Amino acid sequence: MNSSTPGIEPELHARRAASFGAEAAAYGAHRPDYPEKALAWALAGAKGTPERVLDLAAGTGKVSEGLLALGVTVTAVEPDAKMLEELTKTLPAVAPLIGTAERIPLPDDSVDAVVAGQAFHWFDLDRAYPEIARVLKPGGVVAALWNHDDESAGWLVELNTLIKTSVSRRWLNDYRSLLEHEAFEPFEKKTFGHKQPRTAESLVATFATHSHMLVATPEEREAKLRTAREFLDRNPETASGEFDLPITTTVFRARKR
Numbered sequence: 586m587n588s589s590t591p592g593i594e595p596e597l598h599a600r601r602a603a604s605f606g607a608e609a610a611a612y613g614a615h616r617p618d619y620p621e622k623a624l625a626w627a628l629a630g631a632k633g634t635p636e637r638v639l640d641l642a643a644g645t646g647k648v649s650e651g652l653l654a655l656g657v658t659v660t661a662v663e664p665d666a667k668m669l670e671e672l673t674k675t676l677p678a679v680a681p682l683i684g685t686a687e688r689i690p691l692p693d694d695s696v697d698a699v700v701a702g703q704a705f706h707w708f709d710l711d712r713a714y715p716e717i718a719r720v721l722k723p724g725g726v727v728a729a730l731w732n733h734d735d736e737s738a739g740w741l742v743e744l745n746t747l748i749k750t751s752v753s754r755r756w757l758n759d760y761r762s763l764l765e766h767e768a769f770e771p772f773e774k775k776t777f778g779h780k781q782p783r784t785a786e787s788l789v790a791t792f793a794t795h796s797h798m799l800v801a802t803p804e805e806r807e808a809k810l811r812t813a814r815e816f817l818d819r820n821p822e823t824a825s826g827e828f829d830l831p832i833t834t835t836v837f838r839a840r841k842r
C-alpha cells in the first residue's frame with residue numbers, strides 16, 4: 586500500500602517487501618497456515634463456484650495449499666524466486682509464475698478468484714486493484730487474508746511490545762480496514778479463530794521470518810530474538826513444551842462489479 590499509506594518510508598517499505606526470500610525455507614517451515622473456513626468464505630464471495638484461483642503474493646504456498654484442499658485449480662504469482670522455489674518443492678500441483686500484484690502475468694478474465702495472504706500491505710493498490718480486476722472474470726472475487734495475533738492473549742501483546750525493532754512500523758491500512766476501489770463492490774469482512782502449535786524455540790524461529798527482523802541489523806535482530814526467548818522461557822503459558830499460539834484470521838472479500 587505504498588502509494589496510499591502515509592507515514593511509511595518508501596525505501597524501507599520496498600526493502601521489507603523484498604526481504605522474505607532470504608529465509609524462504611524457514612518461512613515455509615514456521616509461518617502459520619490459514620483456516621479452511623476462512624478460505625472457503627473468501628471464495629464464496631464469487632458469483633458461482635470458483636474453479637480457477639490465483640494465489641497472489643503466494644510466497645511458499647501457505648494459501649495455495651489451503652486452496653488445493655478446497656478442490657480448486659491454483660496458479661501462484663510471486664516476485665521472489667526463492668519463495669517460489671519452496672512452493673514448487675511441496676506443491677507440484679500449483680502452476681508457479683514470477684510476477685507482482687502490479688503486473689500479473691495472466692490474461693484478462695482468466696480466474697474466478699484472486700486470494701492474497703499476508704500481502705495486501707505490500708501492494709501499490711492504485712496499480713494492483715486494476716490489475717486484479719483485469720485478470721478476474723465478471724463476478725469474480727478478490728480476497729485479502731491476514732493471520733495476526735489474537736490480542737486477547739495478554740502475554741502476546743506484552744511480548745510483541747518487547748520485540749519491536751527500530752524498523753517496526755504500524756500499517757494504517759491493514760487487517761483493520763481496507764481501501765475500497767471502484768472496480769469492486771464494497772469489501773465484506775469476517776474474522777476466524779485460528780491457532781498454531783508452537784514451542785518457545787519454534788515461535789522464536791517464526792519471529793525471525795518477520796520482515797522487520799529480516800531488515801534489522803544482525804545485532805538488533807539477535808538481541809530481540811534473545812529477548813523473545815527469555816520471555817517465553819519465563820512466561821507460564823509458554824515455558825514448558827508445546828502451546829497453541831492464538832491467532833485471528835481476518836478476511837476481506839469483494840466481488841468485481
Ligand SMILES: C[S@@+](CC[C@H](N)C(=O)[O-])C[C@H]1O[C@@H](n2cnc3c(N)ncnc32)[C@H](O)[C@@H]1O
Nearest residue numbers: 602642643644647665668685686702703704707
Ligand atoms: C508475508 S509474505 C506472504 C506469503 C504468503 N502469501 C503467505 O500467506 O504465507 C509476503 C509475500 O508478498 C510478496 N510480495 C511483496 N511485494 C509484492 C508485490 N508487490 N506483489 C506481489 N507479491 C509481493 C513477498 O515476496 C512475499 O512472498
